[in-house]
Amino acid sequence: QQQVKQSPQSLIVQKGGISIINCAYENTAFDYFPWYQQFPGKGPALLIAIRPDVSEKKEGRFTISFNKSAKQFSLHIMDSQPGDSATYFCAASGGATNKLIFGTGTLLAVQP
Amino acid sequence: DTGVSQNPRHKITKRGQNVTFRCDPISEHNRLYWYRQTLGQGPEFLTYFQNEAQLEKSRLLSDRFSAERPKGSFSTLEIQRTEQGDSAMYLCASSHSSGTQYFGPGTRLTVL
Numbered sequence: 311q312q313q314v315k316q317s318p319q320s321l322i323v324q325k326g327g328i329s330i331i332n333c334a335y336e337n338t339a340f341d342y343f344p345w346y347q348q349f350p351g352k353g354p355a356l357l358i359a360i361r362p363d364v365s366e367k368k369e370g371r372f373t374i375s376f377n378k379s380a381k382q383f384s385l386h387i388m389d390s391q392p393g394d395s396a397t398y399f400c401a402a403s404g405g406a407t408n409k410l411i412f413g414t415g416t417l418l419a420v421q422p
Numbered sequence: 423d424t425g426v427s428q429n430p431r432h433k434i435t436k437r438g439q440n441v442t443f444r445c446d447p448i449s450e451h452n453r454l455y456w457y458r459q460t461l462g463q464g465p466e467f468l469t470y471f472q473n474e475a476q477l478e479k480s481r482l483l484s485d486r487f488s489a490e491r492p493k494g495s496f497s498t499l500e501i502q503r504t505e506q507g508d509s510a511m512y513l514c515a516s517s518h519s520s521g522t523q524y525f526g527p528g529t530r531l532t533v534l
Contacts, residue, residue, distance in 0.1 A: 316464075342520075344522070344523075346525075351527075351530075352527055352528075353426075353513055353515075353525035353526050353527045353528050354465065354513070354525045355525065356522055356523075356524070359522065399464045399465075401464075406477075407470045407477060407478045408453070408517070408520045408523075409455065409467040409470055409478065410455075410457075410465070410467065410515075410523060411467070412464030412465050412466070413464055414462075414463060414464055415462070415463070415464050
């Protein structure tokens with residue numbers, strides 16, 4: 311019940327295209343759903359996050375879509391750029407400690 | 423804020439040796455988390471501090487692992503009698519109350 315399932319494992323997108331990464335969770339106690347971007351040799355950096363009281367959040371080229379009834383959420387990267395090439399992790403948290411439960415990651419490659 | 427810092431960035435040790443890592447959180451962040459990340463996986467929660475109190479430990483944290491956060495500022499993670507399976511990236515994150523967790527660059531541990 312603590313798992314967060316993420317797909318696809320890897321993704322290749324052409325420059326200017328849309329990258330879509332999906333996640334699903336089981337624990338209904340989760341109330342915070344962030345996406346992190348990680349470059350090789352670096353720590354994860356927060357990209358965008360959403361709480362379940364809204365169905366969509368947009369920040370620049372990045373959008374989270376959230377479906378509470380399906381217990382799914384997704385990251386859309388519009389106008390993907392080569393500099394977006396990185397590993398993306400979805401995560402979920404809830405409860406007193408707010409510890410993050412991460413998905414297994416998606417390696418995104420944006421081809422010029 | 424200068425961000426979360428971790429030292430050392432890399433540590434190579436022989437099996438059976440003890441190692442200690444340090445994390446300096448963002449100032450005034452009362453929450454501090456340790457995660458472990460192995461190659462190709464998402465970070466996994468190890469332990470959580472609120473101020474100086476260690477409030478949760480994962481089952482991943484065997485008796486060989488110990489963490490401290492004296493005075494509620496920096497934190498140390500010690501691994502005794504290291505094993506090859508301990509090889510991983512050890513990440514520290516901090517947050518203010520239940521807000522966003524900001525990650526440090528990590529300490530890469532290699533056990534020979």
